[in-house]
Amino acid sequence: MIKHLGIIGAGTMGAGIAQAAALSKVEVVLYDINDTILRQALERVKTDFKKGVEKGKLTSEQTTEAFGRIHPRTRLADLSHSDIVIEAVIEDLRIKKDLFKHLEADTRPTTILASNTSSLSITAIASAARYPERFVGMHFFNPVQRMKLVEIVLGQRTSPETAQRAIDCARQLGKTTVVAKDTPGFIVNRVARPFYGEALRLLDENVASVEEIDRIVRIEGGFAMGPFELMDLIGLDVNLAVTQSIHEQFFGEPRYRPHSIQKKMVESGMLGRKAGQGFYKYEKKG
Amino acid sequence: MKKTKPPRQKSKRTKSEGGAGAKVYIVGESPMVEEYAELCATKGYSVQVQWNQEPTRKPVFQSSHITCSSAIPTTSALALELTNTDLVRKRQNLDRLDRALPSTAAILSSSVTVTATEQSGWIKQKHRLVGFGVLPTLVLKPLVEVAPTVFSPAETLNVVQRFFHSVGKEMALVQDRVGMVLPRILCQIINEAAFALQEEVASPQDIDTAMKLGTNHPFGPIEWADRIGVGQVNAVLTALQNDLQEDRYRISPLLRHMAQTGEWWKRTTYFIRKD
Incomplete structure (x- = not known):
């Protein structure tokens, strides 16, 4: 059982993991170098809890208690008592390696060190570590509160004990785990590529329109959303970045080649829902 | 945020008139033959089926309106050719259908692995062939991809449209390309x-x-x-x-x-x- 969880980075993912953990009765130290970001994260958690109470999914006692379990901190040394530390900072290998180097010095040798990276190699992040066997990937999905899945990613030198403790931790947070080898895109981001890539090619080849492709995939395929609707929701910039990253990591394997339609749309600022226009137009409510 | 376009369409299972005893001949691969036969029979068609290869476990049809026979009914207004893997056999099937069916009859042929345009080159009466998408288990979905060829006149398309409407499927017209959507x-x-x-x-x-x-x-x-x-x-x-x-x-x-x-x-x- 995990009693103390450390989280590094109070962005969307870090705050989401903190929220899920606090609701599962785990004490959380939420670290960020920036005090303002920490305060904003706590505000977001508070707002989300409030919504949960309004919808009747949570009680106010539950949320008050859970909120009290999240301890915001700006000193890395405050993570020293953690059973597991999950890192959710910017996707930059140098920053992550540096961070874990400091963390190794500040935590017990039994502490599991996990990264929430979606695009970097766990093996590479662990390469500078003294104890690479206690490194593991724990890839949560956004929004963490709603998405049930955590990909447990095994680096080249991750020990079976570390993997098991990461699995147990994710389960304690109410998540379903799958185990993946440390390969580009792990499972989801990799296997989902053709959903977008083929749709873009079908559009380019004029086989059918955006609306028709979405309609076919939804009604004939039984998917909740068509590929273009989903790209608009995810954000075309985010989607393109994931594709590019996997394409590069596989040394240009043509199956992952990004499409020029998407690149042009990103360049023109048609990023999807968040920009008010992507493959579809969106009107602001009210 | 509200999406303005397109209106989120729920699948429209419009009320259909059904087959009213009209004959449909279905030939091709298992399990698509069985799946389409059951669907057509449920909607009131009188169905005659033939497999390229008899399925190892002979299906027990729910409906008594399905018969197994290799003889193509000359009064049939519509035939379905459901072969995706054995294209030599598919060509033979289409040739047989083209010879036996009256010239007014339409042939709906799976065009997932070979375009409808290429298939229409295999037969004499090119106007009668229209491609559509079929894979096992997708048959029961309320939408079907349809790929007309350059030879498909409005009359043939009308027959096809009436058929899919009668079995409760809406059509999505797509360009005639391998793999469809x-x-x-x-x-x-x-x-x-x-x-x-x-x-x-x-x-x-x-x-x-x-x-x-x-x-x-x-x-x-x-x-x-x-x-x-x-x-x-x-x-x-x-x-x-x-x-x-x-x-x-x-x-x-x-x-x-x-x-x-x-x-x-x-x-x-x-x-x-x-x-």
Whole structure:
């Protein structure tokens, strides 16, 4: 059982993991170098809890208690008592390696060190570590509160004990785990590529329109959303970045080649829902 | 935020008039023949079926309006040709249909692995052939992809439209290309999963769980392969590879091997072999 969880980075993912953990009765130290970001994260958690109470999914006692379990901190040394530390900072290998180097010095040798990276190699992040066997990937999905899945990613030198403790931790947070080898895109981001890539090619080849492709995939395929609707929701910039990253990591394997339609749309600022226009137009409510 | 376009359409199962005893002849591969036969019979058609190869387990049809016979009824206004894997046989089937059916009869032929345009070149009365998308288990979905050819006149399309309407399906007209829309996307997802599987990135079960929970797919890719049949998936991918001539459509050797064994790729079977 995990009693103390450390989280590094109070962005969307870090705050989401903190929220899920606090609701599962785990004490959380939420670290960020920036005090303002920490305060904003706590505000977001508070707002989300409030919504949960309004919808009747949570009680106010539950949320008050859970909120009290999240301890915001700006000193890395405050993570020293953690059973597991999950890192959710910017996707930059140098920053992550540096961070874990400091963390190794500040935590017990039994502490599991996990990264929430979606695009970097766990093996590479662990390469500078003294104890690479206690490194593991724990890839949560956004929004963490709603998405049930955590990909447990095994680096080249991750020990079976570390993997098991990461699995147990994710389960304690109410998540379903799958185990993946440390390969580009792990499972989801990799296997989902053709959903977008083929749709873009079908559009380019004029086989059918955006609306028709979405309609076919939804009604004939039984998917909740068509590929273009989903790209608009995810954000075309985010989607393109994931594709590019996997394409590069596989040394240009043509199956992952990004499409020029998407690149042009990103360049023109048609990023999807968040920009008010992507493959579809969106009107602001009210 | 509100999406302005297109209006989110719920699948419209419009009230249909049904087949009212009209004859439909269905020839091709199992299990698509059985699936379409049941659908047509339920909607009031009198159905005659023939398989390219008798299924190993002969299906027991729910409806008494389905008969098995190789003789093509000359009064039939519509025939369905449902072959995706054996294209030599498909050509023979189409030739037989073209000779036996009255010139007013339409032929709806699966155009997932070979375009309808190419198929119309195999027969004399080119005007009567229209392509459509069919893969096992997709038959019951309320939408069908239809690919007319340059030879398809409005009259043939009307027959096709009336037929699909009568069996409760809305049509999505697409350009006549190998793989059409959904089969191409689905089979490429399955192919990617097969590559991941052969590289031992994860277990088949975990790949399915990940895709269902991580990105909300209705089935995992290995489950899709089980449902559609790996032989069909391999046929679609082979057709795409031949047609588009790109490395991107290279087939996972694992998937090809499973297809070559002639078995359906059951996740459970794979587990037994692995462990």
